[in-house]
Amino acid sequence: MISGPQFPLPVNEPEVHFGQGTKAAAALSEALEQRDVVEIPTVIGGKRYFSNDVVEVRAPHDTQRLLARIHRPTQAQIAEAIASSAAVAKDWASLTHASRATILHRAAEIVATRSRIRINAATMLGQSKTIDQAEPDSACELIDFLRFNAYNAQRVYAEQPMSVPTAVNRADWRPLEGFIYAVSPFNFTAIGANLTTAPAIMGNTVLWKPSEKSALANYVFFEALEEAGLPPGVINFVPGDAELTTRVAMSSPDLAGIHFTGSSSVFQSLWKGVASKVDSFRTIPRLVGETGGKxxxxxxxxxxxxxxxxxxxxxxxxxxxxxxxxxxxxxxxxxxxxxxxxxxxxxxxxxxxxxxxxxxxxxxxxxxxxxxxxxxxxxxxxxxxxxxxxxxxxxxxxxxxxxxxxxxxxxxxxxxxxxxxxxxxxxxxxxxxxxxxxxxxxxxxxxxxxxxxxxxxxxxxxxxxxxxxxxxxxxxxxxxxNDKPTGAMIGQQPFGGGRASGTNDKAGSYLNLLRWASPRVVKETYLPPRDWQFGA
Structure with a gap:
C-alpha cells in the first residue's frame, strides 16, 4: 500500500515552439553550434571512470564532426556496477513510493526547463533528428515517461486484496530480487529513460547499457537524474561493448530481469541465453522486449x-x-x-x-x-x-x-x-x-x-x-x-506489439510496471482457531 502524497494524473508535456525568431530557436541554434567534444564516462556508484577503450560519436549527417568520446568499461567494471547495485538495493527498496516518485518528478522538471535545449541538441546531432522529431522525443515523451511512471506506480501500489471481518489482507509490492539489465536503442532518447526508470520506480536497481549512437543524449538525461537526487548505484550508466556487457550481466546469478528495446534477433538471442542457464539465477528473470516491426x-x-x-x-x-x-x-x-x-x-x-x-x-x-x-x-x-x-x-x-x-x-x-x-x-x-x-x-x-x-x-x-x-x-x-501508425502518446496509446515484435508489455502504462514487481500477499488472522475440528 502507499502512504504520503497522492500524485495526480499527469498531462502530456506540451511541445515548445522553435519557430524562426523565437528565443527557443536562438538557444537551440547556439547549442547546435557548440563544438566542445564531450567525454562520456562509465558511471558506477556515482563514480566516473575514463578508459583507453574509447569509441567516437560522430554526427551521422556530418561524419567529419566529432561530438563525443565514449569511455567503455572493462569487464571488471561491469561486474563492479552489478555489485554497486546490490549494495544500494535494500536502501532504495525501503524508500517510500513518494520518495522515489519525487526524484522522477524533479528529473522531469530539469529536462523540461534548463536541460531541454541541451538534450534536444544532443539528440539532433547524435541521432540525426530534426527538431520536429527531437522535441517530441527527447523532451516531451521523456518527461511523460517520468511523470506517468510515477503516477502508474502509485496505481499498482494501491491495488490491494479484499479483507474480511476475521482477517486483514494486503499485498506488498516488492522489487525483483536482483538487478535489471536495461538495453536501450539509438532511435529514441526517451526510451532509455523508460527502460531505466520504470524498474527503478518500483524499487529495482538497474544496469543501463545505452546504444553508442544515442549515448550523448542518454548521458545528458543521466546527469539530470543525478541532479534530481537519484542515489548513486541505483542506475549505473555502463556504455560498454554490447557483447561483453551482456555476457557479464547474464553471468550474474542476481540478474532479475531484462528491459530491452532493439532488434528482434538480439532480443531472441537474449531470451535463448537466459533460458539456457535459467537454473543458475537466483530467480527466474523477467524479460520485457519491444523489438522490430514491418x-x-x-x-x-x-x-x-x-x-x-x-x-x-x-x-x-x-x-x-x-x-x-x-x-x-x-x-x-x-x-x-x-x-x-x-x-x-x-x-x-x-x-x-x-x-x-x-x-x-x-x-x-x-x-x-x-x-x-x-x-x-x-x-x-x-x-x-x-x-x-x-x-x-x-x-x-x-x-x-x-x-x-x-x-x-x-x-x-x-x-x-x-x-x-x-x-x-x-x-x-x-x-x-x-x-x-x-x-x-x-x-x-x-x-x-x-x-x-x-x-x-x-x-x-x-x-x-x-x-x-x-x-x-x-x-x-x-x-x-484513419491515422498514421506512428506517434503513440504516453497515457493515450500504451505502446507495444506481439509476435516477433516483442512481449507487448505496453511501455508507459501500469502493465509494464507490473513486470518489475513481485507481490507478496500477507494474511493476518485476528483470532486463530484453538480447536482442530471444523465448526468447533
Whole structure:
C-alpha cells in the first residue's frame, strides 16, 4: 500500500515552439553550434571512470564532426556496477513510493526547463533528428515517461486484496530480487529513460547499457537524474561493448530481469541465453522486449487519397523511417493508387534531405555506415528486380553523411521480401490490390510478416473498418484508424506489439510496471482457531 502524497494524473508535456525568431530557436541554434567534444564516462556508484577503450560519436549527417568520446568499461567494471547495485538495493527498496516518485518528478522538471535545449541538441546531432522529431522525443515523451511512471506506480501500489471481518489482507509490492539489465536503442532518447526508470520506480536497481549512437543524449538525461537526487548505484550508466556487457550481466546469478528495446534477433538471442542457464539465477528473470516491426497501412476504396498519401509520407519517412512503428508496407486499392502515387511523387520531390540544423530539412541521415550500406544494397537490388517499380526516390549518397532518399517501391508480388523483412530506413513498399479483393487483402496482411507492432486502416466505410479490425486482431499491438501508425502518446496509446515484435508489455502504462514487481500477499488472522475440528 502507499502512504504520503497522492500524485495526480499527469498531462502530456506540451511541445515548445522553435519557430524562426523565437528565443527557443536562438538557444537551440547556439547549442547546435557548440563544438566542445564531450567525454562520456562509465558511471558506477556515482563514480566516473575514463578508459583507453574509447569509441567516437560522430554526427551521422556530418561524419567529419566529432561530438563525443565514449569511455567503455572493462569487464571488471561491469561486474563492479552489478555489485554497486546490490549494495544500494535494500536502501532504495525501503524508500517510500513518494520518495522515489519525487526524484522522477524533479528529473522531469530539469529536462523540461534548463536541460531541454541541451538534450534536444544532443539528440539532433547524435541521432540525426530534426527538431520536429527531437522535441517530441527527447523532451516531451521523456518527461511523460517520468511523470506517468510515477503516477502508474502509485496505481499498482494501491491495488490491494479484499479483507474480511476475521482477517486483514494486503499485498506488498516488492522489487525483483536482483538487478535489471536495461538495453536501450539509438532511435529514441526517451526510451532509455523508460527502460531505466520504470524498474527503478518500483524499487529495482538497474544496469543501463545505452546504444553508442544515442549515448550523448542518454548521458545528458543521466546527469539530470543525478541532479534530481537519484542515489548513486541505483542506475549505473555502463556504455560498454554490447557483447561483453551482456555476457557479464547474464553471468550474474542476481540478474532479475531484462528491459530491452532493439532488434528482434538480439532480443531472441537474449531470451535463448537466459533460458539456457535459467537454473543458475537466483530467480527466474523477467524479460520485457519491444523489438522490430514491418508495419502496415491499409487503404480501403472509401478512403481519401490525400489523407492516405500524407499518412504514408509521415508514417514512413519521418526520422528516416528509423522507428519501429514506421510504415514500411502499404496496401492500396487500384481505384486509389493513381491519385495516391501521384501525390507521393509530387510531395516527396519537395522534401529536403540534409543537415538537421536547417529548419527546412525534413529528413536527416540514417544512423550509421552499416545501415547506409544495407539500404543501398536493398535499393540497388530493387532497381534490378522485375517485380519492383521505383515510384519515387531510390538514391543514396555518403557525403557529408549517410543519406538515403525517401523511396517508394511498388511490388507486384505481395509476398516479396520487401513486404516481409524490416529494413529500418526510409523505404516504403506498396502492393496495389484489386478493389474487390478486400477480404483476401486482410488475410494477406495478417499472414505476410512475422511482426505485429503497429498498423493503420484508412476507411470511411464503417462495416469495412469493423471487418478489418476483426481480421487483423493479432496483426498489431497498436492499431490506428484513419491515422498514421506512428506517434503513440504516453497515457493515450500504451505502446507495444506481439509476435516477433516483442512481449507487448505496453511501455508507459501500469502493465509494464507490473513486470518489475513481485507481490507478496500477507494474511493476518485476528483470532486463530484453538480447536482442530471444523465448526468447533
Amino acid at each position: 508495419d502496415f497501412v491499409l487503404a480501403h476504396a472509401s478512403a481519401n487519397a490525400s489523407e492516405v498519401a500524407i499518412a504514408l509520407i509521415r508514417g514512413a519517412f519521418e526520422y528516416q523511417g528509423q522507428k519501429c512503428s514506421a510504415a514500411s508496407r502499404a496496401y492500396v486499392p487500384r481505384s486509389l493508387w493513381t491519385a495516391v502515387s501521384q501525390e507521393l511523387r509530387d510531395r516527396l520531390a519537395t522534401l529536403k534531405v540534409g543537415d538537421v540544423a536547417d529548419p527546412t530539412t525534413f529528413m536527416g541521415a540514417v544512423i550509421s555506415q552499416a545501415s547506409h550500406q544495407k539500404l543501398s544494397r536493398a535499393l540497388e537490388a530493387a532497381k534490378d528486380d522485375p517485380a519492383v517499380q521505383v515510384v519515387a526516390g531510390g538514391k543514396t549518397w555518403s557525403e557529408p553523411g549517410y543519406f538515403v532518399e525517401p523511396t517508394v517501391l511498388q511490388v507486384s508480388d505481395p509476398k516479396h521480401a520487401l513486404m516481409k523483412e524490416e529494413l529500418f530506413g526510409p523505404v516504403l513498399s506498396v502492393f496495389v490490390y484489386e478493389d474487390n479483393a478486400w477480404q483476401e487483402t486482410l488475410e494477406l496482411i495478417d499472414a505476410t510478416s512475422p511482426y505485429a507492432l503497429t498498423g493503420s486502416i484508412f476507411s470511411t466505410d464503417r462495416f469495412a473498418l469493423h471487418e478489418a479490425e476483426r481480421v487483423l486482431i493479432n496483426a498489431a499491438g497498436n492499431l490506428y484508424l
